[in-house]
Amino acid sequence: MSDDKALAPVEQREVEFYGDEVTAVLVDVAGRRQVFVPVRPICDFLGVSWTGQRRRINRDPVLSDMLTPVNVTFTGHEHGYEQTVAMMCLPLDYIAGFLFGLNADRVKREFRERVILYQRECYRVLSEAFQEGRLTSTPTLDELLQTDSPAVRAYKTALAIVDLARNQVLMEARLDDYGRRLETIEAQLSAPGRAITEEQASQLSQAIKAVALVLGKKSGRNEYGGVYGELYRKFGITGYKLLPARRFQEAMDWLGEWYKTITGRDIPF
Numbered sequence: 001m002s003d004d005k006a007l008a009p010v011e012q013r014e015v016e017f018y019g020d021e022v023t024a025v026l027v028d029v030a031g032r033r034q035v036f037v038p039v040r041p042i043c044d045f046l047g048v049s050w051t052g053q054r055r056r057i058n059r060d061p062v063l064s065d066m067l068t069p070v071n072v073t074f075t076g077h078e079h080g081y082e083q084t085v086a087m088m089c090l091p092l093d094y095i096a097g098f099l100f101g102l103n104a105d106r107v108k109r110e111f112r113e114r115v116i117l118y119q120r121e122c123y124r125v126l127s128e129a130f131q132e133g134r135l136t137s138t139p140t141l142d143e144l145l146q147t148d149s150p151a152v153r154a155y156k157t158a159l160a161i162v163d164l165a166r167n168q169v170l171m172e173a174r175l176d177d178y179g180r181r182l183e184t185i186e187a188q189l190s191a192p193g194r195a196i197t198e199e200q201a202s203q204l205s206q207a208i209k210a211v212a213l214v215l216g217k218k219s220g221r222n223e224y225g226g227v228y229g230e231l232y233r234k235f236g237i238t239g240y241k242l243l244p245a246r247r248f249q250e251a252m253d254w255l256g257e258w259y260k261t262i263t264g265r266d267i268p269f
Helices: 039-045 050-059 092-099 111-131 150-190 198-219 224-237 245-263
Strands: 009-016 019-027 032-038 068-076 080-092
Touching: 009 039, 009 068, 009 080, 009 111, 019 039, 019 068, 019 111, 032 039, 032 068, 032 092, 039 050, 039 111, 039 224, 068 092, 080 092, 092 111, 111 224, 198 245, 224 245
Parallel strands: none
Antiparallel strands: 009 019, 019 032, 032 080, 068 080
8 A cells, every 4th residue: 555645534633652742543444444653753752763664664564565655734833834744654553563573672772661662552552542532433422422312311310429429528538638638749749759740741842842843944854753852861751741840940941042052042932
């Protein structure tokens, strides 16, 4: 299929995997819906050459037959533009086969643990996401609950009873437990190894994307994986959400200085 015209996806989503946004698309192939995953971004996340991995796939009689061009849309969050590119993808069922063809001992030292993490968990996380209906045509539970069948009424009644019981349990336990929980929270907030908050993670992600965008304009390549990789190496982490809170400002200053070196301007937020 690798020489066919690029397939048009029915739906595209991003699934977060330990700080990486793995893109996946739902495609209608001969009346059967399949999930495909672009291979090159995964290569970027793992610090391996897409050119070399493309040659390896082409030598594999199974993977080469399944490699398929699919139109994937990328959005520039900073400027709000969209760009659709034909990317070589593998069906979800074959991603594990591709990952297990990587030798963790032959990649750069800073990417070894990440390669093993992908080999161990990436397929599971993606497949679980799809089983939940993110990229399937299966009706969601919310849609089903819009009907008025006996089963739906019983389900809603059961939920209401559970909610009442839960509130009663919380009310009875609150006075006795409040002091202990407060002490636990204070201890967690003061712990030196505490990771950044969700709000800080969002700020950090935006700064990374700003740097990657200006780098990409100069190189003509997708630079997101490279910027994430530099962050991981500099701060000794395997995901941006694992950055210690005490080093958040240091990381933001470092990204801001990188952006200013490239553009001559301060980072726009």
